[in-house]
Amino acid sequence: MYLALLASALLVGTLLAVQASVNLQLNRAVGTPYGASTLQLSVAAVLLAAVAILTGSLGALGGVGDATWWHLLGGLASPLYITSGILLIPRLGAVTTVGLWVTGQMLASLVLDLGGYVGVKQVPLNLLIVVGAAAVVVGISVVVRGQNQAIKAGPGTATPADTRPALGTQAGWIVLGVVAGGVLPVQGAVNAKLRGDLGAPFAVALVSFIVAVAAIAVVLAVLVSAGKTPKPKLDGLKGMPWWGWLGGACAAAYVTVTFLLIPEIGAATTVAFTVTGQQLASAVIDQHGLFRLPRRKLTTARLVGVALLIAGSVLVQIAK
Secondary structure: OHHHHHHHHHHHHHHHHHHHHHHHHHHHHHOOHHHHHHHHHHHHHHHHHHHHHHOOOHHHHHHHHHOOHHHHOHHHHHHHHHHHHHHHHHHHOHHHHHHHHHHHHHHHHHHHHHHOHHHOOOOOOOHHHHHHHHHHHHHHHHHHHHHHHHHHHOOOOOOOOOOOOOHHHHHHHHHHHHHHHHHHHHHHHHHHHHHHHHOOHHHHHHHHHHHHHHHHHHHHHHHHHOOOOOOOOHHHHHHOOHHHHHHHHHHHHHHHHHHHHHHHHOHHHHHHHHHHHHHHHHHHHHHHOHHHOOOOOOOHHHHHHHHHHHHHHHHHHHHO
16 A cells, blocks of 8 residues: 555656646647636636535535635645746756756655644654755756756757746746745645545545635736736637646646645655656656657756756655
8 A cells, every 4th residue: 555655646746747848838828827827727626626526525615614724725835836837847948847846845845744844744854864855955956057058058959049048037937946846745734634624635625726726816817907917818729739738637636646645655755756756757758848848858967966856855755
């Protein structure tokens, strides 16, 4: 059973990388990342509502009124994470973007595990955890440096000229990636607490996505009113490939599985295997230019960085 749980974490990690990549098709179709995030999260909410009905879990929503208020806020992480992927992958590539998420996920999960916060079982600090965390930080530094070298190389490198960020302005994107990754373990832990309130996992996931849709819809409305983003153009959806809709299913699967796994195998272990899946899938996506993304050759530096990220994640898992 434990091996099956670890395999599930690895699988949903690959889905997370796929989700971030296919969401770019939604962005191109509707013309605004915030509109794409709203649409993707809505699809996920509809799918989870159907599953909740089929499994008889919908009645558990009656317990929402009795739940602790902050247990309902896990869904706020999804809009930040999904929108960050739409913004970052065209600029930094799948490997670098996922590497930033991995760094944020690992650091946040360690805080949860070492402090025993949000109901996560507390674990003591040891040498392997320190070495693993250091490997993750060094790994993402190597990956980002490899991205910068590709930028300096000019035309013909990984990133198209119209989306390539200037080196001096890249810090903001890096911070966004780390923060967006860091909210995911917190989301899983908060949703695990909500499961204690409602009992039914699919009802918990549905509440999470309802909150996410409401949050991003408000952000979209405010930005459109302020002229900061264009109105979504739904006509463009007709020309979108069928797999452009898969992001919602991937998101629903990730959120549901992770909050089920965290109480069973711990936040750090869950993140260790999901980030490994993310890194492997993102490397394949970049190398082959899947999902209509530009091909970004996996240089030696990037491969070393990815290996360090995976090794650091595994070390943290072993340390437990």
